[in-house]
Amino acid sequence: MSLSPTGTSSPTKFQSGTDSLSSGKHLICDIKNIKNESLMNDINGLKNMLDTICERYLFTILNKAEHCFTPQGITILYLLSESHISVHTFPERNYIAMDIYTCKDYPNNDVYVEIQNYLTSNFESSDDRYIIIDREY
Structure with missing residues (x-):
């Protein structure tokens, strides 16, 4: 699926087959023009947001990995029983x-x-794009 500016998708190579079974959903987010810029370098604030998502939607956290880059930027990975969450911040580009x-x-x-x-609310973003892909086998 390709991403359109409105967050909707248009078909490309990812087509649902009649015999396909879902292995899950994949939410892919591009968050830009962030007003809450301090959150992009706040490791604890980001992890609190991810913990809230996991609690609210009953995701089981198996492990967490994180790295703070110099001079800025953070990568966080949550290994879930249900799959994963990844976050990469690019403060110099005002992008996550x-x-x-x-x-x-x-x-x-x-x-x-x-x-x-x-996510858009917490980052106070005025420009977000996302796509939801049904992963199939």
């Missing part, structure tokens, strides 16, 4: 790349839209 892949079975994409709205 984040993805959440989970095999949890939700009836629709509302949960992923809620998560995206939560």
